Amino acid sequence: MKSHILNEKLELIQWLSTLEDTSIIKKLMQFKKEETKDWWNSISEEEKKSIGKGISEADQNDVKPHSEARKLYEKWL
Numbered sequence: 001m002k003s004h005i006l007n008e009k010l011e012l013i014q015w016l017s018t019l020e021d022t023s024i025i026k027k028l029m030q031f032k033k034e035e036t037k038d039w040w041n042s043i044s045e046e047e048k049k050s051i052g053k054g055i056s057e058a059d060q061n062d063v064k065p066h067s068e069a070r071k072l073y074e075k076w077l
Contacts, residue, residue: 019025040048057063070077 016028
């Protein structure tokens with residue numbers, strides 16, 4: 001991470017730690033809530049279907065051991 005961004009974050013943390021104005025805190029919390037993006041909304045339908053399939057297989061106990069997965073994907077690890 002670039003050092004100037006890190007310094008700005010630290011400055012904000014320090015400021016927040018001393019902040020006592022509840023109206024500002026509430027505004028910041030609202031801002032955080034509105035700005036927090038759910039990664040689910042940013043992935044493709046194909047990725048969503050794949051995740052759903054994995055969840056379904058796990059629910060049905062149709063899973064493979066970690067050792068088999070490592071062997072299958074070893075060249076990418």
